[in-house]
Amino acid sequence: MAYETILVEIEDGIAMLTLNRPAVLNALNDQVFSELAEAAAKIANDPSVRVIIITGGEKVFAAGADIGQMASATAVEVTISNRPSHRALQIIENMPQPVIAAIAGYALGGGCELTLVADVRIAADNAQFGLPEIKLGILPGAGGTQRLPRLIGAGRAKELIFSGDFIKAEEALRIGLVNKVVPADLLFSEAKKMAKRFADRGAVALRMAKSSVNEGLRMDLEAGLQYEHKCFSLLFATEDQKEGMKAFLEKRPAKFLGR
Numbered sequence: 001m002a003y004e005t006i007l008v009e010i011e012d013g014i015a016m017l018t019l020n021r022p023a024v025l026n027a028l029n030d031q032v033f034s035e036l037a038e039a040a041a042k043i044a045n046d047p048s049v050r051v052i053i054i055t056g057g058e059k060v061f062a063a064g065a066d067i068g069q070m071a072s073a074t075a076v077e078v079t080i081s082n083r084p085s086h087r088a089l090q091i092i093e094n095m096p097q098p099v100i101a102a103i104a105g106y107a108l109g110g111g112c113e114l115t116l117v118a119d120v121r122i123a124a125d126n127a128q129f130g131l132p133e134i135k136l137g138i139l140p141g142a143g144g145t146q147r148l149p150r151l152i153g154a155g156r157a158k159e160l161i162f163s164g165d166f167i168k169a170e171e172a173l174r175i176g177l178v179n180k181v182v183p184a185d186l187l188f189s190e191a192k193k194m195a196k197r198f199a200d201r202g203a204v205a206l207r208m209a210k211s212s213v214n215e216g217l218r219m220d221l222e223a224g225l226q227y228e229h230k231c232f233s234l235l236f237a238t239e240d241q242k243e244g245m246k247a248f249l250e251k252r253p254a255k256f257l258g259r
């Protein structure tokens with residue numbers, strides 16, 4: 001399928017999803033969310049893709065949901081039009097492969113919320129984050145009031161949500177909103193370097209590790225530990241586990257086949 005608002009490139013097992021509405025700073029409308037959902041669902045089922053990078057390109061990640069589309073919406077329309085965004089974010093969050101968000105420039109509102117469904121966030125030193133919805137008389141309704149407190153704690157999340165203020169990349173790093181800040185011109189090479197590091201690991205163990213963390217966060221500790229133990233035990237049925245441990249004992253790099 002040809003997409004109009006996103007670009008999809010797959011190379012060496014790494015899929016790059018790029019938001020592509022530069023004239024409106026990659027504002028996220030229903031079409032973007034629908035195309036993201038479609039592309040992500042396809043990639044999730046593609047065993048040749050080991051890692052996904054989501055970006056908005058070199059200048060901006062995304063300045064939020066499309067205010068033009070939302071401005072005159074009724075509550076009923078929003079209930080319905082919310083579906084593409086929620087569907088897209090849910091699909092991306094549940095992709096079996098690791099997802100890295102590579103963020104340059106503004107990541108605001110729904111743009112910031114999109115970064116929250118990635119597993120890892122790398123920010124360019126020119127990145128700015130914020131949830132300015134409160135200044136529009138709404139709230140961060142694409143997971144911002146739920147995923148952000150789980151990531152950085154309720155106090156810091158509430159400060160961002162209540163003020164609508166923007167924070168710079170270094171502050172985002174300090175509060176744990178991003179994993180890493182890199183010079184802007186190195187953003188994509190650093191994201192690809194990290195993607196390659198993940199891709200070199202055993203694919204089944206990677207998927208199980210992601211599932212163990214994500215599912216565990218939805219459970220209480222006891223249930224999470226049991227889930228982790230099931231994932232751990234299951235990996236002993238893989239060739240990769242045999243190879244990984246054999247390679248260690250033979251003092252050579254492991255060659256994982258993803259099975």
Ligand code: CO8
Nearest residue numbers: 024025027063064065066067068085108109110132141142
């Ligand atoms: N929606 C639509 N258009 C936008 C958006 C947006 N979120 N952001 C920027 N644009 C457009 C501008 O209107 C402008 O268009 P034009 O050239 O035709 O006038 C163009 O992009 C460039 O923007 P600016 O001229 O404003 O650029 P500046 O560099 O001066 O300012 C800012 C950049 C600070 C990012 C500024 O554009 C801004 O404040 N944007 C809005 C940020 C915002 O409030 N985001 C939150 C939106 S609400 C939201 O995300 C809710 C998510 C939850 C709901 C999910 C369900 C759908």
